[in-house]
Amino acid sequence: MAFRLSNNLIGILNAITFLLSIPILAAGIWLGHRADGTECERYLSAPVIALGVFLLVVSLAGLFGACCRVTWLLWVYLLAMFALIVVLFCFTVFAFVVTNRGAGEAVSDRGYKEYKLGDYSNWLQKRVENTKNWNRIRSCLQDSKVCKKLQDKQETFTQFMSSDLSPIESGCCKPPTSCNFTYVSGTNWTTIPTSSTDPDCNNWNNNNLCYDCQSCKAGVVATLKKDWKRVAIVCIVFLVFIIIVYSVGCCAFRNNRRDNAYQGGWKQGGGYA
Template sequence: MFRVSNNLIGILNFLTFLLSIPIVGGGIWLATRGSTDCEKFLQGPVIAVGVFLMVVSLAGLVGACCRVTWLLWVYLFVMFLLIVLLFCFTVFAFVVTNKGAGEVVSNRGYKEYRLGDYSNWLQKRVNNSKTWARIHSCIQDSKVCQSLQEKNQTFQQFANDNLSPIQSGCCKPPTECNFTYQSETSWAKSTISNSSNPDCNAWDNNPSILCYNCQSCKAGVLANIKNDWKKVAIINIIVLVFLIVVYSIGCCAFRNNRRDDAYGGWKGHP
């Protein structure tokens, strides 16, 4: 009788192998059809994750179902490393996203964001010129500011709008600049301004410039990253529990293989 733990590991890894096929396919599609910098940036990680899942699942599948002990050992070793790395990343994500929050503005429905409110590690990432050039390109490709402009709102409607962090930081000047509203992405600069915020000088009505080089835009991106990483960290905790369960079952299957090897084969043994 084939042991339950080996069956479970085989089934789980077969399902993982099936999952890896569309992931690899998606990465290849991005490599051949991707036209924007964001799509090209994603293709490498997507293909890497898909190939990794495919190789590991095959090792677990063959190791458990065909009683190849050394393959199952490799599978468990990789699983252990994955659990450790995922745990470390989850802790790291909570630590670096602990600081930073949008500031409520009087008589406004949206919040504003300051770069200095976020962790130094995150600030260094967006202050890197190459990294920011890529993020800048992604924001433009997403047409987030263009979609805001298409609303064609009055000033009061705009002031009450619940803008996203990127819209608030990148598509308009900071409120303290005291610019005159013309449209969602067009503002007349004030000749008299007491603000020392450098973003006021960085603002430009040119759709390709706007506030993309502002500190507030970088802060808006970090606010978005913080929200996403919090969600990812919560998902990671669920995945960690699942991986630990799978790893425990794999250890049972590995013990079964070794016991069978000690008896010279598994045939005939219950």
């Protein structure tokens, strides 16, 4: 029996996915084995490799299952696709739930905002307050030199006040405004006795900056919130695409079963002729 459209379409889609999985897998291996790689890159390599392997295995199962009409391979493919749909749906809902709280607070006469960890969801707060997690995050921030731009700028205090700082720059690279420290440069402040009750005033250090401050953790969470919302939107689009592919795969699976049943019936009838 001739190939049906659904089988051909599944074969083409999985051939493309297979080709895409190779650079993803190679990138993950490269990140994990870079001689000068940062802690962030090594930490990121494991999920990238896992994604590459998953796409490679699933695409091969779908490709051979559809093109060679191997029913059990298509069954494995559909099972993996269904699991992916469930995981993507749960992650998308979860991402919107944990990012529905929290926003930067405007500061009088400042172009930037400041961030409080308590404004965000409890789940995100617990993740960054975990000592092991935060040590890894802080190492990533220091390796990536997120404060270097402020260090290199030679701005006056007036120029600095009007700067549009990112959440991490605002939380990690300068002391909180309530400390009333004396500005020298973007990451250099003269500490003075302060009546502020903010504990971050005691954590500020011109050498280590505010990487151990609650405001730095809040800046990281604010950045995660923004990135997660973007990822969640991409997941919705990808989820719709996966559901369409899954539906086509179900048609290909049904075609395989019909073809196998037809060939089995034909052979049996031929035997009795």
